[in-house]
Amino acid sequence: MRDRAKNVVCETCHAPLATLTDPTERVIDEGVTCEACHAIRDVGENAAEPRYTFDLAANRKFGPYCDGKDNYFHRMGCAPWFRDARLCGGCHTFSMPLADGKSLPIINEYAEWRASSFSVSGTACQDCHMPPEVDHAATGSARKVRLGQHGFMGEKGDLVRKALVIVASATTRAGKLVVSVELKNEGAGHAVPSGLPGRQVVVRVQALDEKGRAQAREERTIGRVLVDEAGREVPFYAARAEKIDERIAAGEARTFAFELDAPKAGSLVIDVAWRSMSPALSEALGVPVEERSMGKIEMPFGGHRSGKGREHLPKTVVARP
Ligand code: HEC
Ligand code: HEC
Ligand code: HEC
Ligand code: HEC
Incomplete structure (x- = not known):
């Protein structure tokens, strides 16, 4: 690049x-x-x-x-x-100058954080990205009660799992499975997905039958899309405008609606994933897309077999990090 x-x-x-x-x-x-x-x-x-x-x-x-x-x-x-x-x-503040004298924000976490309630409550980047540990700063030095963890994305690289609260509701209507998935950004001090434009959050909903075979699936994707003069999605350095910004700001929520052809009994699987970049950018750059789970909900439905925990709809399940 x-x-x-x-x-x-x-x-x-x-x-x-x-x-x-x-x-x-x-x-x-x-x-x-x-x-x-x-x-x-x-x-x-x-x-x-x-x-x-x-x-x-x-x-x-x-x-x-x-x-x-x-x-x-x-x-x-x-x-x-x-x-x-x-x-x-x-x-963590970076805008690109454009020909018309304006500028296009590229990396914006700091400004987003300043506009969020986290800056008001005094929760700094370090509080989430470098949580305190008790350790020695160097061999022979005294133990410190607060030594920021230097993983930056969590000790195991799993901070993405802490960003969103997922609220899934399902019901049936005219033989269809009607599902609503709400994503609440309660865990990040800036918009999600943050970072480089082109990062995505994917919400996948699948209806499986009792043998675990997928009978229907649907997905929605959100992120920020930067485009060139011709309106094509391009890496930031070639961008001339922002086409879409559907990211979820700190403290905000977004609801997605789905309608699936469902078996009479089975389970509903809701999967939220972080994606390193959109398929269009992956192709433009020749770099593979990396995915990480941000959370998952499984909701059995139909077939009243209480021993196996099958349940009737409507039902709402909340997954907290
Ligand atoms: C992106 C910036 C950044 C980088 C890169 C970074 N640190 Fe830090 N470091 C910090 C911050 C911020 C703190 C304070 C964290 C806190 O207490 O909340 C810190 C704290 C420390 C401390 C404790 C300070 C003290 O006074 O005892 C040590 C030691 C340390 N870092 C060593 C390192 C070493 C060694 C590296 C490279 C392997 C490194 N850091 C890379 C930002 C950074
Ligand atoms: C000197 C410039 C600089 C400073 C200061 C800095 N960063 Fe960064 N940071 C970067 C760059 C550049 C990257 C992208 C690195 C890459 O992926 O190659 C990055 C990446 C990150 C990432 C993503 C890491 C990952 O594994 O994907 C996090 C989180 C982050 N920074 C947090 C912080 C926090 C918190 C601080 C303040 C304590 C900080 N940064 C200070 C330049 C900086
Ligand atoms: C309340 C906790 C919280 C605060 C405060 C916070 N972050 Fe984050 N940050 C997160 C979480 C959770 C993620 C993972 C979700 C995501 O990638 O959007 C994240 C992701 C990131 C990434 C990863 C981008 C990528 O895709 O590689 C960067 C960079 C980053 N934050 C920088 C910052 C900076 C800079 C600040 C302060 C100005 C800050 N964050 C404040 C929780 C926080
Ligand atoms: C003003 C500071 C700044 C400048 C200038 C800058 N970047 Fe970055 N860049 C960052 C920060 C901070 C991040 C981390 C946010 C994130 O992880 O998405 C980042 C992330 C990236 C990433 C994502 C890395 C990853 O691990 O996925 C790429 C690629 C990148 N920059 C390329 C570039 C290129 C190419 C240029 C020059 C044309 C450039 N950047 C100029 C601050 C900057």
């Missing part, structure tokens, strides 16, 4: 040390590595778009604690604002 995108400098955020150190330094290729955050000495206070000041020459590492002692490898700085969202905001 970097080679194809000739109009934007990608390194500012993806390899922030590129312009700051000797070009032969191997640390540059590590991208958003330890130094990229821990050498930040200051972030502008008025944080519509925070600006970073790095302190590489003094070899000082900054972090939220101020009791660190200099060691043989590096000196210690003091930066309590490492727990503020503005530390993340500068890189």
Whole structure:
């Protein structure tokens, strides 16, 4: 993507040390590595778009604690604002200039967070993305009660499962299975799916018969679609406009309606998945689509066999992360 995108400098955020150190330094290729955050000495206070000041020459590492002692490898700085969202905001804010002088937001988590109730309640990016752990910061140092977990997407990479509350209701009408699925974004401090435009959330509904064979299925997809002059979905660097933004803002909910030809008895399976990119972008970039589960509901229906837990409709099931 970097080679194809000739109009934007990608390194500012993806390899922030590129312009700051000797070009032969191997640390540059590590991208958003330890130094990229821990050498930040200051972030502008008025944080519509925070600006970073790095302190590489003094070899000082900054972090939220101020009791660190200099060691043989590096000196210690003091930066309590490492727990503020503005530390993340500068890189997690990115718009592309357009020919007509306007700009197209690409990465927008920080602005979305600022517009959400999470910024009012003081829940920073770190509170969700770097939850506290009790551990040593380094061998020989004192145990800290709060050492941010550095997985960023959860220790097991499963933070996507915490984003949505799923409420599924099903009933029958004229022989059809009528299903409503509500997705509530209660777990993310920004729109879902967040991140790179083209990410998607897919809601799949299937009616299985008693042997577990799919008899009917339907799906809906939401996300953000950026297009070129011809209206085709393209990677962000080639985009000229936003065609659709159907993402679910923080604290908001979206309802999807389905109608399936259903067997008399069986089970209804509702599957919500995160997708790394739309099929159109996957084709344009030649990169496979990756999927992760965001939650699942199974609802048996019909055939009154109480021992097996079969149930009659209508029914509502709520899945919380
Ligand atoms: C994207 C930014 C970012 C990157 C990259 C990053 N950190 Fe951190 N680090 C933080 C933040 C933010 C905190 C404070 C978290 C909190 O307490 O809520 C932190 C805390 C720490 C602490 C505890 C600070 C203290 O004073 O004891 C250590 C140690 C640390 N990081 C080491 C590392 C190392 C080593 C790497 C590379 C392997 C790394 N970090 C990469 C942002 C980052
Ligand atoms: C120096 C710029 C920079 C800073 C500061 C920064 N990020 Fe990032 N972050 C990035 C870039 C670039 C990526 C995309 C990296 C990639 O996928 O190659 C990223 C990716 C992420 C991801 C997705 C990771 C994944 O595994 O998919 C999360 C979550 C994230 N950042 C959270 C944070 C948080 C929280 C902070 C503040 C503590 C922060 N970032 C600070 C540049 C930054
Ligand atoms: C209330 C918890 C919460 C807060 C606050 C929060 N996030 Fe997230 N974030 C999530 C969850 C849950 C996901 C997974 C859902 C998704 O990918 O949209 C996520 C996903 C992400 C991703 C992944 C994008 C991708 O697809 O790789 C990035 C980047 C990110 N957040 C950055 C931030 C930044 C920057 C902030 C602060 C400005 C922030 N988040 C605040 C919970 C939170
Ligand atoms: C102002 C900062 C900034 C600039 C400039 C920037 N990016 Fe990013 N980019 C980010 C952040 C932050 C993320 C993480 C959000 C996410 O995971 O979706 C990201 C994510 C990405 C991802 C998704 C990575 C993944 O793991 O899925 C790709 C690909 C990407 N950027 C490509 C580029 C290219 C190519 C350029 C230059 C044309 C560029 N970016 C310029 C901040 C930036």
